[in-house]
Amino acid sequence: MRRSSAIVLASFCLGVCAYAQGFRFSNPSEDDERQAVEQQRKDARIDRQLSTPCRERIRDRKIVVLIGEETNGVIQAPQSNFGRHVDAINSRLRSLGLKTYSAEQIRRQIAQEEIDAYFKNDPDRALSASKRMAAQYVLKGVIATQAFRNTTVNVNQVNVALDFTLTDAAGRTVSSARATHASYAGADVSGMALKLIEERADEVVAQLYSDYCRNAK
Structure with missing residues (x-):
């Protein structure tokens, strides 16, 4: 009985620890980060181009x-x-x-x-x-x-x-x-x-x- 309880407890701890670890380290992937950086650069470039002064005539x-x-x-x-x-x-x-x-x-x-x-x-x-x-x-x-x-x-x-x-x-x-x-x-x-x-x-x-x-x- 004690052995069964120990196994259940160990399994529970592993599950909780895995969840906690996954939650703690669930950062965006490198691909997502690269895409976000590229989008920021693209938006900045577009904003810069659209801010070009344009003569009224x-x-x-x-x-x-x-x-x-x-x-x-x-x-x-x-x-x-x-x-x-x-x-x-x-x-x-x-x-x-x-x-x-x-x-x-x-x-x-x-x-x-x-x-x-x-x-x-x-x-x-x-x-x-x-x-x-x-x-x-x-x-x-x-x-x-x-x-x-x-x-x-x-x-x-x-x-x-x-x-x-x-x-x-x-x-x-x-x-x-x-x-x-x-x-x-x-x-x-x-x-x-x-x-x-x-x-x-x-x-x-x-x-x-x-x-x-x-x-x-």
Whole structure:
């Protein structure tokens, strides 16, 4: 009987000690700590870029945002497909006091062949489109999305690269920004791609805004 009691008592002590030890030393993992530090650095960088002084006369100038998607080296840019992508960028630019056109305004005023000219680096047609919109700047975004089945964990995976170039009406580059991200997705691969774009848009817009305010003439 004494032996049984001793065993029970010892087991109880081991359980309590293990719990106490786990509670005492339950610090975040090294990966979590690294991610937290990286997020703090990213937030600080974005705050620093968004604090760039911006002349009021530049704030009043208009920016056209055009989005295309690259597939197998070919860019498709029907703006009807990218309304939500344009809105994700526009909303952030507008919150900073900049002027942009809605996706619907762009579709109404710029012919598709002129939009295609931007992505084919056709300066004459691009200039024509800028004049049509009375826009001083064009922000061209290219989304490269790679979706595939990750056989290791048996889920869909989406890799997204965002390349944005801000040019003035004459085609001179004012800023460029790039962001990449990878994530797992379910069946809705395109929906996840849009979510990733929205998650990284803050970084892209902060870089573009800082360069815009420093470099625009």
